[in-house]
Amino acid sequence: MRYCFPALPSPLNSKTKGPLLLHLRSFTIFSPPPYATHLPQSAANPAADAAFRLHSCSDPSLLAQIHALVLRRNLLCLPFHWNSLMRCYLRLSMPAAAFLLFIHMFRAGATPDRYSLPIALKAAFTSFAFSIGRQLHSVAVKCGLSCHEFSESGLISVYAKAGEFAPAQQLFDENPNRKLGSWNALISSYTQAGLCIDAIHLFAALRRGGELLPDEMTMASIASACGSLGDIRLAEQIHRHSMHTSSSGHLDVMLSNSLIDMYAKCGRTDLACNMFDEMPHRNVSSWTAIIMGLATHGNAWRAMELFRRMDVTPNHVTMVAVLCACAHGGMVEEGMAHFEEIVEGRVKGVEATPAHYGCVADMLGKLGWVHEAAEIVERMPWPASAVVWGALLGACEKHGEVRIGEKAAAKLLELEPWNDGVYVVLSNIYAGAGLWLEVERVRRLMRNSSSGKIPGYSLPDVTVSMGGVNWLC
Missing domain, CATH: 1.25.40 (Serine Threonine Protein Phosphatase 5, Tetratricopeptide repeat)
Known part of the structure; x- marks a missing residue:
């Protein structure tokens, strides 16, 4: 070369x-190569x-x-x-x-x-x-x-x-002498893809094998899977098993962060706060996890109190959590102040993302400032996602805003033409405004749409289906 x-x-x-x-x-x-199985030479x-x-x-x-x-x-x-x-x-x-x-x-x-x-x-x-x-x-x-x-x-x-x-x-199954790194890679991949039950079944197979012990990386991935399922009994088992897994008797920061996020997603913010308070060392992900957990469960004031106490530099995900807390707590002035700081580049190392714009639009829409929310969406340097248009459409339904609701519905149908719920919400907006001819037109469009109703499903109780509540320990 x-x-x-x-x-x-x-x-x-x-x-x-x-x-x-x-x-x-x-x-x-x-x-x-002759040296493929040896360590590199000095x-x-x-x-x-x-x-x-x-x-x-x-x-x-x-x-x-x-x-x-x-x-x-x-x-x-x-x-x-x-x-x-x-x-x-x-x-x-x-x-x-x-x-x-x-x-x-x-x-x-x-x-x-x-x-x-x-x-x-x-x-x-x-x-x-x-x-x-x-x-x-x-x-x-x-x-x-x-x-x-x-x-x-x-x-x-x-x-x-x-x-x-x-x-x-197949690659995983064909190697009878697979190491823990291969288990971790597949468990983590299933979790990130939302196939959380597959991840937990694979973790159970690792435990049944008995030859390899899970490490902190394994437990962090499985805690994330459990949080997505929202199963508190399984969450408590994973926490206990994490304590047994730790070689030092103390959980490392990465695993502690995963457990905080897991408990918050299971609705137990009290246990998440206990986890956070017991951590001897915290990084930006620790603060972000607890702030987001409290914000999404309605404890916005506590979330903002923790943000003010934060002793590390926030990142862009932390600021999403802060804006989410402001949205849930109705703190418009504080939320807009933080948003302007982000947009103007006054938060060190943080650049505005679609998530920041979406949180602010959601915050304004919830409080009835629908026109201001629509202006925020229009100001976005990127095309708004279906989540953003959906939040704006929901605000229009709640506060009876017809014109903006029509635009949000049209944009949402461009992104998700299979989503019949858009027709239902738009019909409700017209009905609230007394526009009955428009209601009939929208319902006719929904009947003539090619998309069918998406069937619902039930999430099985993982701990019961896997033979009891103590299968991890």
């Missing part, structure tokens, strides 16, 4: 994804110095200079050196550069070790280039790396993120 990539784009877009796939298809590796002093510089580099322009220096001194002789350079590009949010470096690793005659492929998988995962997952799977098989823990868990994550759970599950 004779050049570096200082100006490569951060995401893998349609222009970069195609050539990468072609490069991958051109690989021909007939046997596993580097000589110049290479170690380069690796140290790469590890400490935080400036993309400086990285380009270090990359050029590494090439001039011919230090890319071991996978360890390539891995250090790829990790640095990935750490600086340049996944496309990391991935192209992985490709040039082959062209330079080097063969990846068991640490190289997970970096490439993370680059694809970070860039949402999930279609490359199958190509990387082929490379892993050719290199004899597909059964290594980090490679397998990375492949599972990429497949699952692409919505291809069948190959992810």
